[in-house]
Amino acid sequence: MSKVLLIYPYFKPPRDRSVFRFPPLGISYIASSLIDAGHEVHLLDCTFISKPDALRQAHLVHAEVVGLYCMVTMLEDCLWFARQLRSSARLLVAGGPLPTCDPHPFLDDFDVIVRGEGELTMCELLFAYGIGGDFSKIPGIVLSKKMDSESKIEAEILFAPDRPFIPDLDTLPFPARHLLPNQQYIQFGRRHYGYGITTVMSTRGCPYECEFCSNVIFGGSFRERSAGNVVDEIEQALAFGYDRISFADDVFTLHKKRVLEICAEISKRGLKFYWECLARVDCVDDATYIEMYQAGCRRVYFGIESGDDRILMLMNKKITATEARHAVEAAHQAGLEVGAFFILFYPGETNETVQNTLHFATSLPLDYLGLTMPYPLPGTALYERVKSQIKREWHPGESIFGSHVLIYNADFSEAKMWFGIIKGRAQFEIKHRLGKLAPVPLKLFEKFTDWIFLRIK
Numbered sequence: 001m002s003k004v005l006l007i008y009p010y011f012k013p014p015r016d017r018s019v020f021r022f023p024p025l026g027i028s029y030i031a032s033s034l035i036d037a038g039h040e041v042h043l044l045d046c047t048f049i050s051k052p053d054a055l056r057q058a059h060l061v062h063a064e065v066v067g068l069y070c071m072v073t074m075l076e077d078c079l080w081f082a083r084q085l086r087s088s089a090r091l092l093v094a095g096g097p098l099p100t101c102d103p104h105p106f107l108d109d110f111d112v113i114v115r116g117e118g119e120l121t122m123c124e125l126l127f128a129y130g131i132g133g134d135f136s137k138i139p140g141i142v143l144s145k146k147m148d149s150e151s152k153i154e155a156e157i158l159f160a161p162d163r164p165f166i167p168d169l170d171t172l173p174f175p176a177r178h179l180l181p182n183q184q185y186i187q188f189g190r191r192h193y194g195y196g197i198t199t200v201m202s203t204r205g206c207p208y209e210c211e212f213c214s215n216v217i218f219g220g221s222f223r224e225r226s227a228g229n230v231v232d233e234i235e236q237a238l239a240f241g242y243d244r245i246s247f248a249d250d251v252f253t254l255h256k257k258r259v260l261e262i263c264a265e266i267s268k269r270g271l272k273f274y275w276e277c278l279a280r281v282d283c284v285d286d287a288t289y290i291e292m293y294q295a296g297c298r299r300v301y302f303g304i305e306s307g308d309d310r311i312l313m314l315m316n317k318k319i320t321a322t323e324a325r326h327a328v329e330a331a332h333q334a335g336l337e338v339g340a341f342f343i344l345f346y347p348g349e350t351n352e353t354v355q356n357t358l359h360f361a362t363s364l365p366l367d368y369l370g371l372t373m374p375y376p377l378p379g380t381a382l383y384e385r386v387k388s389q390i391k392r393e394w395h396p397g398e399s400i401f402g403s404h405v406l407i408y409n410a411d412f413s414e415a416k417m418w419f420g421i422i423k424g425r426a427q428f429e430i431k432h433r434l435g436k437l438a439p440v441p442l443k444l445f446e447k448f449t450d451w452i453f454l455r456i457k
Contacts, residue, residue: 001038002126005063005089006031008045009054009070009077019192021047022199023185025248026096026118026217027069028175033119036173039126043179048188051077055084063089065126068110069096072377075105075393082109091129093122101216101379103142107157113142116163116217117204119172139163165221169204170229174236182240195243195274202230202262206250208280210305211316211385212343214377215250222254227261231269238273244298245275252277253284260288263295274298281319281327289334299337299367302327307360308353311346316381321360332365339368344420345412346374347386351454354412354420359446362427369428373406373417416456423449 008024024045031041042061046054058066058081066089070078075098082092086109094106095114103113112135114121121140128135135143140163145156166172177198186196202225205218234245253259276299277292284292292300304324306312312319324340331338342361344354361369376383376390389409406414430445431438 001040002065002130003040003042003061003063004034004065004067004126005042005044005058005061006067007054007058007069007081008043008047009068009074009081010045010047011051011054011077012047021185021188021192022197022246022248023175023177023180023182024069025175025199025201027067028177028180029172030067030095030118030122031176031179032173033123034126035176037123037126041176041179043176045181046077048181048184051080055081058085059088065089065091065093065129067093067095067114067122070094070099070106071097074098079105079109082106093125095122097214097216098378099142101214104157107142107144107155111143114140115142116140116219117166120166121163136160165205165218165223167223169223169225174233177237177240182242186241186243189243196241197244197246197276198237198240198242199246199248200230200233200237201248202252203249203254207254208251208318209316209381210303211314211381212305212346212374212377214380216379222251224255224258227258227265230262231265231271234266234273234275235269235271238271244273247275247277249278251280251283253279253288256284256288259284260291263291263297266295272296276300278303279327279331281324284327286330286334289331289336293335297336299339300331301339301341301368304328304340304361305343306346306353307342307357308349311349311353311357314348315343315346325360325364328364328366337367338365339370340364340366341370341372342424343372343374344424345410345417347382347410349411355450355453358420358424358427361424362431362442362446366428367432369425371421371424373414373421374410376408413457416453419453419456423453 006027008027031043034041044054044058066085068078068081092110093112093114094110095118099106099113100115106113112125121138124138128138135141136158139161141160143158145158189196204223205221206215207220207222274296278301281302305315305317307321309320328338342357344357376386386408390407391409392407406417427442427446430442
């Protein structure tokens with residue numbers, strides 16, 4: 001069997017202001033599947049270490065097989081690792097969202113690209129590697145057939161057939177949490193939020209097709225784990241010392257019956273912990289929010305994205321602003337803290353629609369407000385719509401305000417986008433901090449900043 005090193009190459013950008021830090025579940029699932037197959041597996045999560053220290057730790061493993069996870073924001077560091085480890089690793093593998101939707105940037109530095117769900121593919125790949133077998137027939141991989149240096153023929157790229165989705169998620173071993181820096185995540189959480197929090201994924205996929213959303217790993221599938229299996233993993237995660245659980249599902253609340261089953265299972269076992277989830281505004285009724293609260297749910301996040309119905313249609317969100325308001329207010333009335341995410345300056349917006357969203361967002365009873373500019377991710381319908389306007393790649397630390405930058409020729413300047421985001425955050429803070437005293441100063445602030453907003457190009 002092989003000695004394997006799996007790397008999660010996340011290094012905090014210099015001006016990143018995000019307070020969210022969660023252990024990487026995807027690569028931990030790969031690790032547990034490989035351990036079950038008999039391999040010696042090491043996992044290097046770079047979240048809390050420097051690049052030199054990460055490279056030193058990687059070299060100390062002396063792994064013959066190295067697998068790197070990659071999404072758009074990690075591309076440079078992923079390729080850097082591959083080049084640094086090329087001389088010592090006999091097999092370099094890339095996987096994750098970006099290699100799945102666009103394997104070409106990885107072909108020069110990696111031996112194999114894994115596309116889609118990686119558990120079964122990696123197990124088959126390492127089996128073939130161990131017996132000197134042929135990789136090209138393994139579903140879910142991409143290979144570049146290397147030519148000798150004197151050949152003028154371009155390398156042949158071999159795409160194996162797609163791998164079918166894993167039908168029964170209960171058959172997967174739980175993520176290899178023992179390989180993660182759990183104490184550092186717990187300390188980070190307690191320092192920033194007052195509690196240590198980790199993630200559990202109770203479903204995979206999303207049946208919706210929002211224009212901006214990248215779901216390349218799980219596609220349009222939607223598969224659920226049983227309530228008992230989910231709560232078994234929760235108990236295991238809590239045993240590592242975490243205080244809370246965050247469900248990392250794209251749509252945890254899609255099926256009300258299953259949500260209630262999980263709540264009932266938590267109550268039946270007498271578990272006392274708080275949890276949070278991401279929900280759609282059109283999937284849960286008022287009574288279910290109350291049941292969730294009684295089972296320990298204390299915060300729910302909604303991806304509302306816009307307060308203007310025309311823009312919601314453009315995004316293909318399949319919700320309305322009225323539905324969003326009702327869901328937020330119902331969750332709030334049930335005692336839950338409520339967070340919401342919005343995308344400002346979406347392609348097709350006008351000054352009026354942006355102002356509608358800012359006013360709508362700051363009129364809701366929210367405890368957390370996330371505002372971002374659009375980012376056209378490869379593999380999304382939004383990317384296809386604006387790809388001819390893309391002028392540069394995203395690089396960490398480029399913006400002086402945060403981790404997002406404008407990468408395409410938009411109808412609004414980057415300065416205006418940042419003004420709108422800062423304006424929205426300021427309006428939220430005024431309302432949040434002043435409470436009942438907020439209406440008058442908030443109205444004055446909105447009127448003044450709206451005047452400035454309309455004059456910025």
